Amino acid sequence: MTTELSRADNGSAPRDPPSLVAVDLATGAIDPAHRPPEPDDASERFVSGTHVRGQATVRYKLYIPAGDVRIARPLLLMLHGGELGLDDFAVSSQMNLAARRLGWMVLYPEGLTRQGEPAGWSWYMYRHQQRGRGEPAQLASLIRGVMAQHQVDRQRVHVAGLSAGGAMAAVLGQTYPDLFASVGVHSGLPYGAVDDASGVPSLKRYGRPDPDTLIERPLRHRARPTIVFHGTRDMTVHPSNGVRLYEDAVAGLAGEHRFENGREGGRAYTRRTHVGPDGHTNAELWLIEGAGHAWSGGDTQGSQADWQGPAASDQMLCFFMNHPATH
Numbered sequence: 389m390t391t392e393l394s395r396a397d398n399g400s401a402p403r404d405p406p407s408l409v410a411v412d413l414a415t416g417a418i419d420p421a422h423r424p425p426e427p428d429d430a431s432e433r434f435v436s437g438t439h440v441r442g443q444a445t446v447r448y449k450l451y452i453p454a455g456d457v458r459i460a461r462p463l464l465l466m467l468h469g470g471e472l473g474l475d476d477f478a479v480s481s482q483m484n485l486a487a488r489r490l491g492w493m494v495l496y497p498e499g500l501t502r503q504g505e506p507a508g509w510s511w512y513m514y515r516h517q518q519r520g521r522g523e524p525a526q527l528a529s530l531i532r533g534v535m536a537q538h539q540v541d542r543q544r545v546h547v548a549g550l551s552a553g554g555a556m557a558a559v560l561g562q563t564y565p566d567l568f569a570s571v572g573v574h575s576g577l578p579y580g581a582v583d584d585a586s587g588v589p590s591l592k593r594y595g596r597p598d599p600d601t602l603i604e605r606p607l608r609h610r611a612r613p614t615i616v617f618h619g620t621r622d623m624t625v626h627p628s629n630g631v632r633l634y635e636d637a638v639a640g641l642a643g644e645h646r647f648e649n650g651r652e653g654g655r656a657y658t659r660r661t662h663v664g665p666d667g668h669t670n671a672e673l674w675l676i677e678g679a680g681h682a683w684s685g686g687d688t689q690g691s692q693a694d695w696q697g698p699a700a701s702d703q704m705l706c707f708f709m710n711h712p713a714t715h
Contacts, residue, residue, distance in 0.1 A: 430452070430454065430455070430457050431454050432452065432453055432454040432488065433450075433451075433452045434449060434450070434451050434452075434478075434484065435449065435450050435452065436448070436449050437449070437450065439497075439529070439530045439533050441525070441526055441529045441530075444500060444526050446497050446498065446500065446526060446527075446530055447474075447497070447498040448474070448495060448496060448497040448498060448530065449474055449475070449478065449495075449496045450493060450494070450495050450496075450534065450538075451478075451483075451484045451487060451493060451494040451495075451496075452493055452538070453487060453488050453491050453492065453493070454488075455491055457538070457539060458539060459539060460539045460540055460541040460542075461491055461492060461493050461538075461539065461540060461541060462490075462491075462492045462493070462540075462541050462544035462545070462546070462708070462709075463492070463493045463494075463495060463531070463534065463535070463538075463540045463541070463544070463545045463546070464483070464487065464492055464493070464494045464495065464545075464546050464547070464548060464705075464708065465495050465497070465527065465531060465545070465546070465547040465548070465557075465560075465568075466478075466481065466483055466494055466495065466496050466547075466548055466549065466553075467497065467499075467509060467527075467547070467548070467549030467550070467552075467553030467554070467556050467557055468496065468498075468499065468549070468550060468553050468692070469549070469550035469551030469552050469553045469554070469575070469692055470508060470551055470552055471499070471508055472691055472692055473498060473499075474496040474497065474498050476690050476691055476692060477496060477550065477553075477683075477690070477692055478494075478496055478690075479687055479689050479690035479693075480550075480682070480683050480686045480687060480689075480690025480691065480692035480693035481550070481683045481686050481687075481690070481692070481693070481700070481701050482685075482686055482687045482693075482701055483701045485701075486699075486701040486702050486705050487705065490705060490709070492705065493534075493538065493540070495530070495531070495534055497527065497530055499552075499553075500523060500526070508552055509523060509549075509552045509553055509555065509556040510522065510523055511523075511552060511555035511556045511558075511559050511577070512555070512577075512582050512583070512584065512585055512587070512588050513583065513584060513585070514583040514584065516556075516559070517559055517562075517563070517579065517580060517583065518563065519563040519564065523556065523559075524556075524559055524560055524563045524564065527556075527560060528560070528563075528564050528567055531545065531567060532567075542713070543569065543712040543713045544569060544708070544709075544712050544713070545567060545568055545569060545713070546568060546569055546570050546571070546572070546708045546711075547560050547561065547568045547571055547572070548571070548572030548573070548574070548704055549572070549573065549574070549576060550574045550575055550576070550683055550692060551574075551575050551576060551624070551625060551681065551692075552576075552577075553576070554572075554573035554574050554575060554576020554577070555573070555576045555577040555578075555579075557571050557572065557573055557576065558571060558573055558576060558577070558578060558579045558614075558633060558636075559579050561579070561611060561612040561614065562579045562580070562611070565610075565612055568612060568713075569612065569613070569708070569711055569712055569713035570612050570613040570614065570615070570707065570708055570711040571611075571612050571613070571614045571615075571637075572614070572615045572616075572617075572700075572704040572707070572708070573614065573615075573616050573617070573630070573633050574616075574617040574618070574683055574684070574700055575617065575618055575619065575622055575624070575625050575630070575681050575682070575683075576616075576625065576629065576630070576633065577591060577592070577625060577629045577633075578629060578632040578633050578636055579636065581632070591626075591629070592624065592625050592626065592629075593626060594626055594628075595626035595627070595628030595629050595631075595632070610639075610640065610641075611636050611637040611638075611639070611671075612637075612711075613637070613669070613670055613671060613707070613711040614633065614634070614636075614637035614671045614672075615671065615672045615673075615674075615703065615704055615707040615708075616630045616633045616634050616637075616671070616672065616673045616674065617630070617674045617676065617684050617698075617700045617703075617704075618630030618631075618673075618674070618675055618676070619675075619676045619678070619679025619680050619681065619682070619684070619694070619697075620675055620676065620677050620678065620679065621678050621679060621680050622679070622680055622681045623680060623681065624680075624681035625681060627675065630673060630675065631673065633673075634660065634662075634671055634672075634673035637662070637670065637671035638662040638670050638671050641662065641664060641670050642664060642665055643662050643663050643664040643665060643670060644662070644663055645660055645661070645662055645663075646660070646661045646662075646663055647659070647660055647661075648661070650698075652685075652697060652698040652699075653684075653685055653695070653696045653697045653698060653699070654696040654697070655676050655677055655678055655679060655684075655696045655697035655698075656676075656677040656678075657674055657675060657676050657677060657697065657698055658674075658675045658677075659672060659673070659674050659675075660672070660673040660675075661673075669707075669710065669711075672703075672707060674698060674700070674703070676694075676697045676698065679694050679696070679697050680694065682694035683700055683701075684696075684697035684698055684699070684700040685697050685698055685699030685700055685701065685702070686700070686701075
């Protein structure tokens with residue numbers, strides 16, 4: 389496994405030339421002695437890099453807010469939807485802007501490319517729903533590589549995604565609950581409802597797989613605290629998938645469901661919250677009236693955004709801040 393960082397992407401002051409970080413191939417640990425030096429008080433950066441594990445290579449961008457790099461910061465893994473890519477997703481979600489206010493790092497990997505297929509996430513394939521295999525293992529390795537290079541608060545590593553990226557975020561919450569403290573899914577699909585591509589069209593269109601492919605795999609672990617956003621007029625991924633994600637997140641937990649109706653950014657919404665006996669929130673479901681398959685409250689300069697509605701990025705970070713890891 390190797391990791392390479394390249395120049396900053398923001399056209400500001402010149403940066404140090406690209407540098408390779410030495411990695412122990414057996415353990416995957418980055419050798420601190422070969423870590424590129426950083427100033428104690430660095431400016432805001434959005435850097436590009438590559439991460440190699442076995443024969444797979446992941447391109448990524450990492451947003452690093454200004455501040456003292458010696459202080460451990462929360463880290464959010466953001467997974468783009470479909471084939472539109474990480475740059476568009478960063479613009480659409482405006483997560484960097486939200487993260488800047490709180491001092492969070494945000495990591496955007498590019499979906500893996502396979503021969504004859506666009507880059508994306510294979511959340512629907514059985515081998516990519518397993519710990520230690522496929523894309524979950526690759527993304528976990530990427531996270532650990534970034535954690536080895538930067539000061540990261542290990543109790544505050546979270547994952548979120550849109551559409552296929554949201555579905556993969558749900559997979560990571562199940563396969564690596566020891567790594568991710570909580571999960572955010574926007575317009576995504578539930579873990580383990582299908583295990584190959586044949587059941588995907590029905591699941592997306594109707595919110596259930598074809599009866600011939602129905603597997604209803606039980607959850608591997610109790611779901612991590614989860615926040616879900618879904619538009620009620622999503623014609624790409626049926627809104628019932630969002631409801632299922634919420635139900636999976638609270639399955640077997642004591643508590644009550646609370647409902648709130650409101651309006652923000654020109655759209656009405658219903659927020660359902662599951663609150664435990666101790667008053668702690670276990671999950672949230674935001675159903676956005678009239679919204680389609682796009683990031684709520686995003687920036688229209690990106691193609692994956694709906695500028696109307698509640699700001700999903702702000703609400704997700706608020707949820708994540710209240711759900712550090714307990715392991």
